[in-house]
Amino acid sequence: MSENGALPLRGKVLTVDTMNPNVKKVDYAVRGPIVQRAVQIEKELKEGVKKPFEEVIKANIGDAHAMGQRPITFFRQVMALCTYPQLLDDNKFPEDAKNRARRILQSCGGNSIGAYTSSQGIDCVRHDVANYIQRRDGGIPSDPDNIYLTTGASDGIVTILKLLTAGEGRTRTGVMISIPQYPLYSASLAELGAVQINYYLNEEKCWSLDISELQRSLQAAREHCNPRVLCIINPGNPTGQVQSRQCIEDVIRFAAKENLFLMADEVYQDNVYAEGCEFHSFKKVLFEMGPEYSSKLELASFHSTSKCYMGECGFRGGYLEVINMDPEVKAQLTKLVSVRLCPPVPGQALMDLVVNSPQPGEPSYQTFIKERTAVLSALAEKAKLTEEILNTVPGISCNPVQGAMYSFPRITLPERAINEAKAKGQAPDMFYCMKLLEETGICLVPGSGFGQREGTYHFRMTILPPTDKLKIMLNKLKEFHQKFTQQYS
Amino acid sequence: MSENGALPLRGKVLTVDTMNPNVKKVDYAVRGPIVQRAVQIEKELKEGVKKPFEEVIKANIGDAHAMGQRPITFFRQVMALCTYPQLLDDNKFPEDAKNRARRILQSCGGNSIGAYTSSQGIDCVRHDVANYIQRRDGGIPSDPDNIYLTTGASDGIVTILKLLTAGEGRTRTGVMISIPQYPLYSASLAELGAVQINYYLNEEKCWSLDISELQRSLQAAREHCNPRVLCIINPGNPTGQVQSRQCIEDVIRFAAKENLFLMADEVYQDNVYAEGCEFHSFKKVLFEMGPEYSSKLELASFHSTSKCYMGECGFRGGYLEVINMDPEVKAQLTKLVSVRLCPPVPGQALMDLVVNSPQPGEPSYQTFIKERTAVLSALAEKAKLTEEILNTVPGISCNPVQGAMYSFPRITLPERAINEAKAKGQAPDMFYCMKLLEETGICLVPGSGFGQREGTYHFRMTILPPTDKLKIMLNKLKEFHQKFTQQYS
Missing domain, CATH: 3.90.1150.10 (Aspartate Aminotransferase, domain 1)
Structure with missing residues (x-):
């Protein structure tokens, strides 16, 4: 303090010059x-x-x-029942919606979606996610222990990038992303201080991915950083292409050969429109390529409640699945996500409904x-x-x-x-x-x-x-x- | 590939030795x-x-x-109405609950809590938060532009710490936290690579905070880092103490004198039990100390839907208020939070109900x-x-x-x-x-x-x-x- 008791005149603690x-x-x-x-x-x-x-x-x-776009009725019915369980006595709600709500509530502390859940996400939801993946991928097994529920896919992607970022200068982690890209990637890499490595999609061939371009981009990056990660968005954002099975195989072979961790952003997996196009998950293709690949390649894939036919962006629901992640690293991942306690529980419940939707014979199926x-x-x-x-x-x-x-x-x-x-x-x-x-x-x-x-x-x-x-x-x-x-x- | 077509035998890309x-x-x-x-x-x-x-x-x-603990009926009624608006025609729900739900829905894209909101949070919710703060603090104005809705208080705290972390070695940002502390702080500082500066609460005097201890701790830290931030949890976690008005004044004076950014974790603001104890917000005390302080000291305060009488942890609702933040930094903050698109909308809606609860004369007030x-x-x-x-x-x-x-x-x-x-x-x-x-x-x-x-x-x-x-x-x-x-x- 100065003599008259006034504060010494100082500038702000936090300015654009002194911020992160x-x-x-x-x-x-x-x-x-x-x-x-x-x-x-x-x-x-x-x-x-x-x-x-x-x-x-x-x-x-x-x-x-x-x-x-209107929300899917069944999803919102179950969510309302979870939110205000008194409605379970209301005969306006179909039985299958009530059953889903009861099952979710039973797995919540105090039967309330207001309780924290385990940091990795509600047990039964992770089981349902694993079952969904297994069905989707023609029976290739999925382990609930490899599923982490997330706050939208964005949160999952940032979390995995965070684990992967290390080194300084020429040893700093480099992450390959497609150009054009979804700017969550560039933004997160900037925030983490990881090195962004651009590979260009081929506009002339309907935004397809050429392995030669991956190779070029990787080679150039090795001059100045340590490329360790390859990110793919399929179906593509912002470019709307759907990768062929062949292309996915080639990418997996490339990642294996070059020792890259593969991140597959598959949030648009139900959004495939063009004739002759089909969604193939990276995980399915990886396992179909045989144990030589499926026992080694490290893969994380991401899904969300925000896109597809649901469009439930506001709930911030999502999951990630890790394949071949080092068990010690997985323990570190579990620890890391525990700091934020748990993903929003309404989003977890909604994710459950997406992977466990009405089945033939259930009252809500037709609608x-x-x-x-x-x-x-x-x-x-x-x-x-x-x-x-x-x-x-x-x-x-x-x-x-x-x-x-x-x-x-x-x-x-x-x-x-x-x-x-x-x-x-x-x-x-x-x-x-x-x-x-x-x-x-x-x-x-x-x-x-x-x-x-x-x-x-x-x-x-x-x-x-x-x-x-x-x-x-x-x-x-x-x-x-x-x-x-x-x-x- | 080796000659027989097998992959070269390599180790994992991501191990505890090569991770962040x-x-x-x-x-x-x-x-x-x-x-x-x-x-x-x-x-x-x-x-x-x-x-x-x-x-x-x-x-x-x-x-x-x-x-x-049972959820507050009114909160869950409004949340169910927001989730499944068909219930607005149901005469089982009180009118004030319906009005709250209609107001929230009207401020959502497509009248759906499934739409993204502005990254800072729904406009009308931020207005309600500002009004709540103003009422709580005896009329001291609060500007909705200074309110950011968050994914629980944890998210807000990490975001502000992230902005503040800069420098290397001896110029690295140091953050003062109480010991005992809530481990979100130490965990976030470790993750951000900021320097944790411990100050000890006085167990003998009911876990109170001594300015001399702050001074000691700051002095010691100045030898090896750049202390820029002082974090306070009041009411205290894990220690359960409630700070006196005098103590808060002293802390503010200290922070102003030493040019520290103040972070006030006030998520337990309704949880005060002991006779003679009262909750004083840092903002209120700051403004009561006059423009000499209130026009200068940079303060961020945090609140949540998870504690107090609500206990709605699963919804991950929260807000932060910034005071005297440099406008350019605020623009950076707004940009930063936009990368995650928006906080979960059910949590935003619930935060609104906490700050805009039933009023005398409304049907739900008594309950x-x-x-x-x-x-x-x-x-x-x-x-x-x-x-x-x-x-x-x-x-x-x-x-x-x-x-x-x-x-x-x-x-x-x-x-x-x-x-x-x-x-x-x-x-x-x-x-x-x-x-x-x-x-x-x-x-x-x-x-x-x-x-x-x-x-x-x-x-x-x-x-x-x-x-x-x-x-x-x-x-x-x-x-x-x-x-x-x-x-x-």
Whole structure:
């Protein structure tokens, strides 16, 4: 204190100059400046500010319910029963929903979803997850002890990356991620201070993955870090491709040969639309390749309640499965997740329903199948529609949306627009998307937020809006693109 | 590949030797080896293995519902309505519950708690939190822009510590934490690679905080790191003390003088039992000390749905409020939390109900007050009971449980027991607690998991079991302690 009792005049303890430098490097385009502007515009519209559009359409994020998709009735019935068990006496709820709720509640402390669970997740849910994986993978066994429930898939992915990050300088862990990528990966690597290693997907071949490109990227990275991890997103985000069985085999062979830990982000496993495409889990292919691979390759795969036909993003449910993880490391993983006590229990319960859905003969079966089919066939239709309409626009070219929930079309931008963007210090596709937002209310994410080959420009757009709205949106987009091209030519 | 096509024989990519070294240093006693053994014993009991007890009593963790506490009816009604909005047509639910649910749903994308929310949390919930804080603190304003909803308080605490961690070697961020501490702090600091700075609470003065001890600890730490943060838990965990207004003022003065960022863990703010004790928020005291302090000191405070009278741990709801945070850092914080998309929405909704509970005149008010009062007065009674019974045991001495949910009594261990433990490589109080578990089924956490002065031994015990069970447990504990003392004397 100074003589008059006043505090000595000091600056802030925490400033951008003194904060965690890794956090500063984090970037997350899916909720970046364009979304912040979209939220602002929504407020302005509410306050009566005149715009050339009536509403903001947020096609920036895979948020199904926000786009009007209805929750699956059975899931919400069970969740309501778990939340307020007095409803178990209510004859409005079907018996199978009540049975599921009773089973979940019996495995909760004090029969309440308000109790902590084991840090790895509720026992019976992990058993149900293991059974689901086993059914999905044609009988290849899954061990509940290898299942960890998570707070959405994001949490699981960050946790595994965290375990894998070590070393300094040239020995620092390098992690191979596809470009374009889902920016959770780049953001987490920045935060952890791990080295991001880019490998490029082949846009000309429908965003497929070439082993030669993996090889090139790995070779280059070995000059400056210790590449230990290969991340794959299948079906692809933001690129919507579905990997062939052959490709998955090649990737596994590559990872085994190069001694890489494989992370398979498979949250879109039910979102496959294109004819001839099928989802193959990395685990299934690994085991079908025989013990030479299945007894060695270290694999972590991730799933979530947020995507597929459920779209229950808000519940933050998810799981990860580890294969061939060193038992001592697994003990460390269990310890690490215990610090956060447990994943949200409503999300755990919802994950259980996803892997243990109504069966033929149960009262809710018909409705469940009807609802699920309706969502998935609407998505398939919208995937086709999006590709078709976008490809009618000169200067936009769009690969088939084989799966997931996004289209990632390439856009040709006039030289003058590119220069104007650069003069403003903006990425050219950010400049484009920002103009699109201001003029039409359509909110997309610029390709630069996901990564793309130098000199190419893209945007990511979800196919989630209801079909009518999607058509209107695509036509507005078409009109905008033509106007924009004219204006800057 | 080798010539015969076999994979080259390599070791694992990820081993304890090649994993993240910071994760290896993490320790979390509340779910440590003793709890793992307790879970194992529960399984053995189920399988019919004979034990000298019928059930395991888990007094290791503040998990109210697991100990039989019933959820607050109103909270669960609103949550069920939010989960399954068809129930809004059901006349079994009171109008105020329906109104709360409608308001929350209206602020969710697509009116569904399955949609993502803004990363900072639902707007109207943050407003309700700010209003709650303002009411609690006698009108001192709270800005919803300074509120971030979190995945339990743990998530908020780790996030702020993450922002604050920077520097290398002697410039590395040091964080002052009380000893005994809640091990989330030591675990997070280990994971982040920040420097843990211990200051000891004064057991002789009911675990109070002496400024001279803060000063000593800070001085010593300045020799080897850059102390920037002071963490306080009030009411205290594991020690159950409630800080006086004077003490809080002194702490604030100290933090201001020494240029420390203050973190106030106030999750037990409704858990105050002892006569003459009262909860004072750090924010309120800060603002009452005048602009000289309130315009400068950087403060983050934390709250949760898991403790107090709610005990809704499973929902992982929480919030943090930042005061005087540099606006650029706040933007970085907002960016950082956006990577995880949003906190679980059921937890956000529940947090809203906690800060916006039934008001006089509303249909649910009477029941709500009755239920809340019942929980809090039972806790007050159990706090007293625990202190009284434990203090009748020669060799156990227990400070009053003024608040929170724990007693942290000191135990005198015979020299022979200490030596036997050391020979086994165990902390003496771990040895004690393990024996207690095996012989009585009571699961406590040894004091060594929280930190304690060299040569002293303690355990943490929750006061949450129902009164009858608590009495039985305390008497079993008494008996065990006498036997143990005899055996090793």
